[in-house]
Amino acid sequence: xxxxxxxxxxxxxVIGLEVHVQLLTKTKLFCSCENRFGAPPNTLTCPVCLxxxxxxxxxxxxxxxxxxxxxxxxxxxxxEFTKWDRKNYFYPDLPKGYQISxxxxxxxxxxxxxxxxxxxxxxxxxVRILRVHLEEDAGKSMHDESxxxxxxxxxxxxxxxxxxxxxxxxxxxxxxxxxxxxxELRLLLVYLGVSDCNMQEGSLRxxxxxxxxxxxxxxxxxxxxxxxxxxxxxxxxxERALTYEAARQYEEWQATGKELGSAPKQTRGxxxxxxxxxxxxxxxxxxxxxxFPEPDLVPVTLTADEIAxxxxxxxxxxxxxxxxxxxxxxxxxxxxxVLVGQGRALVEYFExxxxxxxxxxxxxxxxxxxxxxxxxxxxxxxxxxxxxxAGLADVIGRVKQGDFDTSRGREIFAEMIASGRxxxxxxxAMGIAAVGEDELLTLCRELVAANPKIVADVQSGKQQAAGxxxxxxxxxxxxxxxxxxxxxxLKIISELPAS
Amino acid sequence: MSLSRDDxxxxxxxxxxxxxxxxxxxxxxxxxxxxxxxxxLEELDTSSVEPLAHPLGTTNVxxxxxxxxxxxxxLAIATAPKQDGECFLVPAVLGD
Ligand SMILES: [Zn+2]
Numbered sequence: 027x028x029x030x031x032x033x034x035x036x037x038x039x040v041i042g043l044e045v046h047v048q049l050l051t052k053t054k055l056f057c058s059c060e061n062r063f064g065a066p067p068n069t070l071t072c073p074v075c076l077x078x079x080x081x082x083x084x085x086x087x088x089x090x091x092x093x094x095x096x097x098x099x100x101x102x103x104x105x106e107f108t109k110w111d112r113k114n115y116f117y118p119d120l121p122k123g124y125q126i127s128x129x130x131x132x133x134x135x136x137x138x139x140x141x142x143x144x145x146x147x148x149x150x151x152x153v154r155i156l157r158v159h160l161e162e163d164a165g166k167s168m169h170d171e172s173x174x175x176x177x178x179x180x181x182x183x184x185x186x187x188x189x190x191x192x193x194x195x196x197x198x199x200x201x202x203x204x205x206x207x208x209x210e211l212r213l214l215l216v217y218l219g220v221s222d223c224n225m226q227e228g229s230l231r232x233x234x235x236x237x238x239x240x241x242x243x244x245x246x247x248x249x250x251x252x253x254x255x256x257x258x259x260x261x262x263x264x265e266r267a268l269t270y271e272a273a274r275q276y277e278e279w280q281a282t283g284k285e286l287g288s289a290p291k292q293t294r295g296x297x298x299x300x301x302x303x304x305x306x307x308x309x310x311x312x313x314x315x316x317x318f319p320e321p322d323l324v325p326v327t328l329t330a331d332e333i334a335x336x337x338x339x340x341x342x343x344x345x346x347x348x349x350x351x352x353x354x355x356x357x358x359x360x361x362x363x364v365l366v367g368q369g370r371a372l373v374e375y376f377e378x379x380x381x382x383x384x385x386x387x388x389x390x391x392x393x394x395x396x397x398x399x400x401x402x403x404x405x406x407x408x409x410x411x412x413x414x415x416a417g418l419a420d421v422i423g424r425v426k427q428g429d430f431d432t433s434r435g436r437e438i439f440a441e442m443i444a445s446g447r448x449x450x451x452x453x454x455a456m457g458i459a460a461v462g463e464d465e466l467l468t469l470c471r472e473l474v475a476a477n478p479k480i481v482a483d484v485q486s487g488k489q490q491a492a493g494x495x496x497x498x499x500x501x502x503x504x505x506x507x508x509x510x511x512x513x514x515x516l517k518i519i520s521e522l523p524a525s
Numbered sequence: 526m527s528l529s530r531d532d533x534x535x536x537x538x539x540x541x542x543x544x545x546x547x548x549x550x551x552x553x554x555x556x557x558x559x560x561x562x563x564x565x566l567e568e569l570d571t572s573s574v575e576p577l578a579h580p581l582g583t584t585n586v587x588x589x590x591x592x593x594x595x596x597x598x599x600l601a602i603a604t605a606p607k608q609d610g611e612c613f614l615v616p617a618v619l620g621d
Contacts, residue, residue, distance in 0.1 A: 051590050058593035067611050071601045072593075088590035109578040116541055118615040131578070169617055179612035182601070314539060319578055327584045 037240040039272045041204050042196035045211060046189050047221040048163065048229040049092045055162045055188040056083030056126065056323075063227050067181035075186035077122035082322050089188035090160065090326060093133065094336055096190055096220045097158040099343055102137035104333045109325040110161075113315045118180050119165035127191075129317040132159035133326070139214070140345070141198070141207035144363035151203050154195040163189040190221070196235060201268035205261050208232060213344045217370055225260055232258055236268055237286065238275050249286040250275045255303055257295040267296040271303050347373060355386020364394060368401075372408040375415050382419035383426070392418060396436060400443055413442050420449040428507045429453075466506065470514045473498055474522075484519050492516055527557040 051061050057074035073081040094104055111129035137155035165182040192211070198204045212223040212230060223230040234255045240248040255271055258264045271294070278284065294303035342350070344366050351362040351373070365376050375397070380389035397418070401408065418439060425435040441452045473495045474481055483491035492512050499511040533553045537544045544552060595601075598611065607614040 053590050053592050058588070058591065059595045060592045066598070068598045068601045068613070070595045072595050076596075076601060084586060084588040086590050087587035090587070107578075114539070118613070167615070168612075176617055177607065177614040178617050179609065180615055181612055316539065321579070323579075324581055324586050325578045325584050 035272070035276070037238040037272070037276055039200055039268065040196050040237050040239055041198035041201070041268060042235040043192075043194045043198070043204060043208065044233045044235070045192045045194075045208070046163075046231045047096075047192070047215055047223060049089050049188040049190060050219060050221055051086055051089045051092065051188055053086055054186040055086050055089050055160075056186055057081075059186070061187045062183075063229070065183055067179070068183065070183040071185065075121075076182060083126065083186075085323060085326070086188060090133075092218075092220045093158070093160040093188070093190055094328075095218055095340070096192075096215060097134035097137065098333075098336055098340055099214055099218055100134075100137035100139055100155050100158060100192070102134035102155060102158055104134050104328060104336070105131060106330065106333070107131065107325060107327050108133035110320040110323045111317045112320050113161075113317055115315055117164065117167075118178065119167045119182070119185065121165070121182060121185060125162060125164065126320055126323070127161035127317075128159035132157045134158045139194075139207065139211060141203050141210055142345075143202070143206050144360045148200065148203055148206075151198060151207070153197040153207055156193045156195050158190060158192050161189050161191060163187045201265040201272070204234065204268055205265040208261050208264060210344070213367065217341070217344055217347075232264055234258070234264065234268060236271050236275070238272060238279065240276070240279060248279065248283075250279050251284060251286050251289040252291050253303075254291065254293045255296055256293060256306070257297075259298065263296060263298050266298075266301065267303060270301060274303065351376075351386075355380050355390065357386050357390045361390045361394065364398070365390065368398070368408070372397075375408050375411070378415035379419055379422075382416060383422045385422075388422060388426075392422060392439075396439055411443075412446050413439070417442060417448060424449065424453075428510055430505060431508050434505070465503075466510060466514060469499060469502060469506065470495075470511060470518055473511075474515055474518045481519055481522070484516065485522075489516065492519075528553055528560060 048061075053059060054061050054070075054075055057072050059070045059072050059075055062070060074083055097104060108128065109131050110126050112124040113127045113129070114124045116123055135157045137158065138152055139155060140150055140152045142150045163184050163186065165180055165185040167178045167180050169178040194207075198207060215221045215223050215230075221229055225231075235252050236255065237252045238248075238250045240250070242248050253271060253275065255267050258267050293306040295306050296303050347370075348359070348362040348366045351357060351365060352359055355377075357365075365373055372393075376389060376393050379393070380386045383389055397408075397411065401411065421435050421439050421442070424430065425432055430438070438449060438452050438456070441447070441456065442449060445452065447455070477495060477498075480491050480494050492515055495515045496508045496511050499506050500508070530549055530553050533549055533556060534544070537549070537552070602608040602610075602613055605613045
């Protein structure tokens with residue numbers, strides 16, 4: 027197994043991630059305004075989410091349910107008692123002047139999620155999760171610098187939508203591990219139906235804490251000051267930003283020798299176009315938020331039985347699903363990863379297909395080569411795929427029973443996708459008929475008779491020379507099965523009197 | 526327990542309050558008194574008292590996840606000191 031790329035560097039990169047995901051509820055966390063992206067500005071607000079005097083928040087049952095499902099899937103301990111707190115700060119997109127969040131009694135703590143590279147680029151990395159809590163999102167402020175106006179515009183549609191904050195321990199050891207772990211987290215949350223995790227629309231946001239552990243000549247370890255990186259808008263930019271920041275911190279350490287504790291925690295923003303991180307204002311210390319218990323919300327309790335029942339009712343995680351596909355259908359870890367990475371609906375299509383053709387490996391090959399390629403080319407998901415699993419199973423079944431070979435099967439499948447017709451109809455329309463036994467025997471006898479050179483080669487032990495006969499057979503009749511032609515020709519040659 | 530002038534200045538900054546030196550001195554005296562009242566509680570033995578997260582004894586108050594109409598935009602932004610018919614306008618918030 028290859029070593030992690032960072033092992034070449036004279037330091038270890040230590041990374042912890044803080045991930046915010048928006049929950050897939052119909053309404054906001056504390057009011058009945060719709061939780062929807064893309065509506066015209068300030069059309070999804072009410073006295074509660076505008077923070078108008080006299081309004082009171084009421085917790086959304088579904089938001090809490092989704093949050094607990096996510097934390098359970100992340101192996102967290104679910105609290106039997108949890109409450110909310112006010113985090114006080116001033117920002118124009120926060121109309122109340124405080125965010126309702128969770129401070130000392132989050133609803134879940136102490137989870138874990140493993141990052142596994144399907145190609146084995148690094149050893150599997152188990153990452154501990156410090157806590158997962160449920161809070162409200164802020165609105166959006168927009169500033170068009172090119173317009174040259176002095177004002178920023180505030181849209182409060184997002185204000186008060188439910189947000190899950192997931193904080194990892196600093197257990198990741200390379201930018202590639204961080205990217206892989208985020209991918210696994212996103213897949214898990216999408217499988218659970220907790221969030222759509224769309225980074226473009228901001229429903230998944232990532233901040234990273236990173237520093238370096240540098241072995242010194244005297245055997246001790248130098249630790250560089252921790253930097254928090256923000257503004258990373260894709261998984262690729264997370265990996266790039268961390269790679270850049272690690273190199274930057276090493277250079278800075280060589281120049282200044284500054285270590286953890288000698289400088290305050292710094293916040294840096296990632297500039298994707300420039301490919302660099304830039305220093306931002308110093309982060310307010312946690313106590314500056316003056317957290318105190320939210321008086322407008324009552325605590326939430328769960329019994330041990332209720333927590334156990336939630337755990338019982340959890341659907342299969344992507345990790346468990348990969349393992350089961352590998353074991354049940356005898357496919358590779360890599361293939362299982364590709365299939366599972368496409369989502370639960372595609373896995374269901376695959377499993378239906380595998381059952382119908384009673385062959386996981388063959389089903390997987392058709393999925394990866396023909397189905398996935400079509401989905402990519404047409405930019406559609408499996409739900410919109412025009413051929414049902416039974417239709418593809420029909421094609422594969424006909425290939426298996428020798429009606430035609432795999433490449434012919436592919437053409438038929440492509441035609442089924444294009445026309446929406448069944449395998450039977452396509453076969454009839456393309457004039458593809460199974461070649462009768464007599465017809466095949468006649469054809470092979472003609473070929474053997476017409477190719478004395480190939481026959482001589484085969485007789486002298488070069489079986490592969492028979493390949494030349496298959497090409498000629500396909501020219502004469504495109505419907506012949508190459509395997510059958512080969513077997514029959516070899517049989518005829520073996521029965522010839524020795525020359 | 527008493528607060529220092531700097532404690533009060535820091536809290537004032539966090540609360541976005543601009544206090545004069547006179548006001549700071551006055552606030553330091555008054556807030557110290559309030560903190561003093563609360564610190565009377567320290568005389569009590571609370572070792573056997575459970576922390577209270579909320580004065581009401583109730584828990585688990587939820588609403589169902591069912592949308593209701595929001596305010597029309599004109600009404601939502603009506604009381605803003607400055608608006609453009611669509612958004613609230615505030616002094617520039619530049620990349621922080
Ligand atoms: Zn609202």
